[in-house]
Amino acid sequence: MHSFPMFIRTTNRRVVIAGGGEQAAQKARLMLKTDAKLVLLAPVLDVELADLVATGRATQDAGPFTPEHFADAALVFIASGCPGLDAALHALAKAAGAQVNVVDQPSLCDMTTPSLVDRDPVVVAIGTEGTAPVLARRIKTEVEQMLDPRLGSFAALAGRLRGAVAAHIPKPDRRAFWRWAFADAPWQLHKTGQERAAADLLKRTIATKEVPDRQGQIAFVGAGPGARDLLTLRAVERLQEADVIFYDGRVDPDVLELARRDAERVFVGNVPGTHIWPGERISRLILAEAAKGRRVVRLESGDAGISGHAKETLDAATAANIRVEIVPGVTAASALAAASGQQLSGGRDPQPAFRSAIAAGQNIGV
Structure with a gap:
């Protein structure tokens, strides 16, 4: 990333918009979603911005402008419509140490405004670092459809x-x-x-205080061949719900990025040069965590549905009345066949797909 996404508090803080025309009005509409104190720097305002001043939602300063006009502002937007004037105002704002966005001049921007999906106080911000605004709007439309209006x-x-x-x-x-x-x-x-x-x-x-019982749960999740975009939706959901994740060295680090930030991660080895934990030890620890009422994920590469490690834990969990779920992943055979452009069908020997993929030097992450 070249830009770090974050949310900036606006309560009791000024947001300065330099400009009095349509470009400035566009930024003002965006900032009206916040509780910031809007300050409009322009000698003349269009009717929309003038109404904001008349109703007390914003204040106007007609200039002349100095760095003090931009000092201590939470955000500064420069949108005069004149490239030369924008550059001069940018210099004043930077002299005051402000974070600045200059409309249509990415090289002068410390920040860019994202596309927003607004379910206040739930807000989803979508950015492409200024490279593809149309794509950001398309993603916004998809997310709008995903999130319930209530x-x-x-x-x-x-x-x-x-x-x-x-x-x-x-x-x-x-x-x-x-x-x-x-x-x-x-x-x-x-x-x-x-x-x-x-x-x-x-x-x-x-x-x-009659909280529903905290029942432990164990999910064996298949991480597939490595690429995180090959995980199933259910696998992603289980990772995001997990309190503790047991994983080994064959799992791609990008997959773990999908988990909750505060989820406990337990590395169980299985990578060259490291000690491999015995299966019974992993099983014992998984059961102990689930017995505490925690949601546990055993994350394995490939397809957890055909893993030989799950049976002993499954049997013990069933005996202890702990819920166990197996979330299948893409198998190595399927991934290799897809990578080589071949189709697996009933009765077909997958070995040619393996051999052709290997011969082509294709890396599928297994």
Whole structure:
């Protein structure tokens, strides 16, 4: 990445927009989604911007401009419509130490504005570092379709209840509470328009502390041949839900990037030059973590559905009444055949596909 994505707090801070025409108005519309104090630097404003000043949503400064106009601003947008004037204003803003975006001049930009999917307070920002705005808008459209329109209001409700949860729900149970809230009855009620019923259910559960049981779960997840875009959707979901992940050296590091940042990661060896953990030790640790009520993932390259390591853990978990799930991955045979442009079919010997892929020097990550 050449740019690091992050969210900048705007409460009680100024956002300065230099310009009084349509380009400045476009930036103002974007910033109106925030609670920033908008400052418009221009001697003349178009009717839209003038209305923002008249209604008290923004203030105007007609100049002349100095670096002090840009000092301590959270963000600065320069959009006068004149390249020469934009460059001069950019110099003033940088003299004040501001972070600046100059419209249509990427070389003068410290930051770029992303495409936003707004489910306030849930916001998804999509950026292409200025290289492909059309692609960013296309991705935005796809994400808009994925996220329920009521998601933001439910997230806001959850935010209002965080203090009560911290006060009444024991810390070990809180993750289970929030997992239940966002994946089970409360969210289902809210997104079908039963907001009052959802809020009442959450508050009642907080008051009674009758959190759904924290049941441990084990998922054997196949990481496939290596490329993370070959993982199944279910595999990605299990990684993002996991409290602890047991993985070995054959798993591509990019796959682990899909897991929750705070998930515990346990390396179990199986890479040249390292000690390989015995299968019974891995099985024992997995069962112990699940017995604590944690969600455990055993991440293996290839297809976990045909792994010989799962059976002993599966048998022990069944005896202990712990839920076990096997999430298949793309097998090496399928990946090699695809890499060599051959099709596997019933009764067909996969060895020619293996041999041709190897002869071609193709790397499929197995």
